[in-house]
Amino acid sequence: MSSAIEAIYIFNQNNDCILEHVYRSRPPSPRTLLPLYQRHAKPRPSVIYLPDVNPPTVLFSLLHANLLFLSTASTDVEPLFILEFLHRVIDVFEEFIGAPLLANKIENSYDVVAQLLGEMCDAGSVCNTEPNALRDDVDIPGWMDKLLGGVGLPGTPPSSLPTGSLKQQLHLNPSATSPAIPWRRANVRHTSNELYVDILETLHVTLAPSGRPLAAIANGSIAFTSKISGVPDLLLTLSASGGKLGLEKAIDLPVFHPCVRLARWKERPGELSFIPPDGKFVLAGYEVDLMPSIHDLKSWSSTSLQLPVSVEVVKSLGPNGADFEIRLALHNTFPGAASASQAPRPAISSRGSGRSTPVFGGGSTAAPTLQDVVVTILVPNTVRNIIDLRASRGEAYFTASENVVEWRLSTKAAASTGTATLRCTVIGPLTDEDTDGLANGFHTDSTTDEYDEQQDAYQSLAPKLVKVASTRDQQESQDQRKTHLNAPLMPSSASISFSVKGWLASGIKVDGLVIDTRKSKGLGEGVKPYKGVKYLTVSRKGIETRC
Numbered sequence: 124m125s126s127a128i129e130a131i132y133i134f135n136q137n138n139d140c141i142l143e144h145v146y147r148s149r150p151p152s153p154r155t156l157l158p159l160y161q162r163h164a165k166p167r168p169s170v171i172y173l174p175d176v177n178p179p180t181v182l183f184s185l186l187h188a189n190l191l192f193l194s195t196a197s198t199d200v201e202p203l204f205i206l207e208f209l210h211r212v213i214d215v216f217e218e219f220i221g222a223p224l225l226a227n228k229i230e231n232s233y234d235v236v237a238q239l240l241g242e243m244c245d246a247g248s249v250c251n252t253e254p255n256a257l258r259d260d261v262d263i264p265g266w267m268d269k270l271l272g273g274v275g276l277p278g279t280p281p282s283s284l285p286t287g288s289l290k291q292q293l294h295l296n297p298s299a300t301s302p303a304i305p306w307r308r309a310n311v312r313h314t315s316n317e318l319y320v321d322i323l324e325t326l327h328v329t330l331a332p333s334g335r336p337l338a339a340i341a342n343g344s345i346a347f348t349s350k351i352s353g354v355p356d357l358l359l360t361l362s363a364s365g366g367k368l369g370l371e372k373a374i375d376l377p378v379f380h381p382c383v384r385l386a387r388w389k390e391r392p393g394e395l396s397f398i399p400p401d402g403k404f405v406l407a408g409y410e411v412d413l414m415p416s417i418h419d420l421k422s423w424s425s426t427s428l429q430l431p432v433s434v435e436v437v438k439s440l441g442p443n444g445a446d447f448e449i450r451l452a453l454h455n456t457f458p459g460a461a462s463a464s465q466a467p468r469p470a471i472s473s474r475g476s477g478r479s480t481p482v483f484g485g486g487s488t489a490a491p492t493l494q495d496v497v498v499t500i501l502v503p504n505t506v507r508n509i510i511d512l513r514a515s516r517g518e519a520y521f522t523a524s525e526n527v528v529e530w531r532l533s534t535k536a537a538a539s540t541g542t543a544t545l546r547c548t549v550i551g552p553l554t555d556e557d558t559d560g561l562a563n564g565f566h567t568d569s570t571t572d573e574y575d576e577q578q579d580a581y582q583s584l585a586p587k588l589v590k591v592a593s594t595r596d597q598q599e600s601q602d603q604r605k606t607h608l609n610a611p612l613m614p615s616s617a618s619i620s621f622s623v624k625g626w627l628a629s630g631i632k633v634d635g636l637v638i639d640t641r642k643s644k645g646l647g648e649g650v651k652p653y654k655g656v657k658y659l660t661v662s663r664k665g666i667e668t669r670c
Contacts, residue, residue: 127198127247128205131212131240132156134191135226142229144240147247150195151176160184160193170202185209188224208244211252215239218254218402219263235263255308255400304354306382306400311645312352316652318636319348320359324627326665328413328428334435337669339413339428341628341660347406349399351652353645359395359406360634367392373629378408393634411629429458431493431623432537436500436670438613441548444606447613449530449545451498453537457491457626491625496537498545499664500528500614508550516543528614537621549612618664627658 129150133142138161140153151173159173160182171182178197183205185192192209217224219239220232229236238261243252251257324343331337349355363370370393379385380397383406387396395407413428433452440446496517502509509521509528516539517532530545633656640646 127196127200128208128244128249129195129197129247131209132193133229134193136189138191141226142233142236144237146244148197150197151180153193156182156193156195169206183209185213187213190224190226204249208249208252212240212243215243215252215254215257219257219261235261238262251305253306253400255402256305258308304382304398306380306404307354307398308401311354311401313350316351316650317348318351318357318652318654320633320636320654320656321346321348322627322631322633322656322658324411324629324660326430326628326660326662328430328662328666330433330666330668332436332669334433334668336414336428341411341413342408343411343627343629343631344408345406346403347399348403349401352647352650354398354643355646356398356639356642357396358635358637358639359397360637361393361395362632362634364630370631373411373631374409375412376410380404380406383407411631413628429456430454430628430666431457431626432496432619432621432666434498434617434619434666434668436614436617436668438670439606439610440546442602444602444609445550445612446546446548448547449498449500449617451496451530451532451543451545451619453493453496453540453543455493455538455540457623458630491623492534493537493621493623494534495620495622496532497620498530498532498617499620500530500617502526502528502549502614503612505552506549506612507552509547510550511548512545513547514543514545519545519547521547549609551609551612614670616670617668619666620662620664622659622661625658626660628660632658 128146129148130143130145132140132144132153134153134157135141138157140157143153155176156173159176160167160171163171167184169184171184173180173182180195180197181200181202183194183196183202185206192212194205194209196205213224216229216236216239219235220228239257242250242257242260244250251260322343322345324341326339326341328339329337347359349357361370361374363373365372374392377388379388379395380400382397382399384396387394397406399406431454435450435452437448437450440448504526506526508523512519512521512528514530516536517530519528519530521528528545528547532543536543636654636656638646638652
């Protein structure tokens with residue numbers, strides 16, 4: 124199966140094509156592809172088959188920062204390969220022309236963008252997508268080149284161009300014949316040598332109405348920032364509760380950057396040996412299954428998952444069953460996290476025996492705290508309004524256009540342990556009783572538009588009200604009927620969003636970060652790199668409780 128990329132088109136937020144780069148064959152024009160893409164309902168799929176064009180084409184799409192990236196292929200290709208290439212294009216563009224990626228930046232830096240697209244893919248075949256290697260191949264004009272180019276003069280004088288044969292040029296530049304590392308630039312120099320490790324885990328948990336977990340997964344990524352001179356050889360050691368076996372059980376489906384030596388990981392799980400690229404990059408990704416074993420599943424609940432927050436929905440409350448209550452349980456216990464008094468300061472070492480220690484927050488030693496807590500309650504489309512939102516903590520409001528209730532808690536409100544509650548009253552669609560204008564004893568004459576207070580209406584209605592109040596069984600039957608009618612108006616699910624700095628749900632930790640001085644090159648004598656580690660767990664509506 125060949126992976127031939129035919130073209131890349133970039134559209135701005137006004138659906139104008141700001142860039143068109145064709146690699147091979149004769150793909151459909153952007154004016155033809157855009158209507159075919161827009162005729163699909165939102166959210167539009169990333170892969171669309173277009174049998175009506177000639178030849179039949181597969182369209183790949185990606186949205187990023189109000190920009191639409193489209194790529195075409197008329198042959199049998201691997202979809203994930205093309206989509207990953209589009210992601211790499213976005214990452215490289217942000218690296219070279221700056222983030223966030225905007226349409227005017229692409230238009231003003233077309234000379235750099237054209238070079239990047241040409242180096243990354245040649246005749247439809249992907250060649251080089253590493254930003255560090257592209258810096259050696261792509262000519263980025265400086266301020267002097269732009270100034271001279273603005274007045275019609277060449278940016279580089281002919282005298283500065285290399286002369287002589289290729290053999291003479293290689294002799295003058297011995298580093299050109301040395302084996303290059305594709306992901307790292309040559310002759311890297313930094314005045315401040317720093318190494319940072321950031322581990323981020325995103326939670327995806329689904330709970331049954333009883334609180335029993337149906338699915339619990341944590342997707343983790345290890346971001347590494349290397350600002351160190353020369354060619355360092357690093358060893359990053361990870362650990363988890365249960366030792367080596369616990370780490371092998373915790374980390375599932377790992378993926379690594381090409382710089383990681385896979386043989387070392389297979390031989391010793393938890394050890395990442397690599398020569399890092401210069402700058403920030405994603406070192407590895409993994410998945411952790413937080414679900415218990417089958418034997419222990421019946422006795423497990425949301426509290427057994429050791430989540431910092433959980434939610435419970437109680438429906439059909441009140442005399443008419445029109446109220447529901449959200450009970451949010453807040454916890455300040457984070458298993459495996461060090462307290463503020465126990466957290467050590469980061470280690471600073473230039474020798475191979477140096478170890479880095481966890482640093483919570485922005486380099487501080489504060490204990491983990493629950494932040495940015497938002498509870499999203501989804502209600503049916505038939506709900507006309509939600510009134511009387513009573514929250515014991517935070518603020519809540521109803522968005523009718525999206526049919527959701529959002530309950531936000533500040534960091535101070537979420538810091539206190541206990542249970543916070545939110546009670547709401549739903550109002551359903553209008554009924555015949557609601558539209559009956561004569562039921563309240565008021566009347567408007569349609570001919571004269573004059574208000575008429577009918578005394579007969581009061582006199583005739585009073586005996587009926589007395590009769591209904593005296594009939595208890597009829598009242599109970601009426602309440603049951605209203606409760607039955609309000610049951611479909613109750614929430615269907617509730618999800619929680621939050622973030623916790625200094626704690627990981629999987630229990631994975633960084634044990635050490637070692638620089639192998641024997642294998643490293645060009646570090647210099649007396650270099651003492653600063654090492655820091657950050658942990659962050661987030662849930663973007665990731666903890667969902669079914670009602």
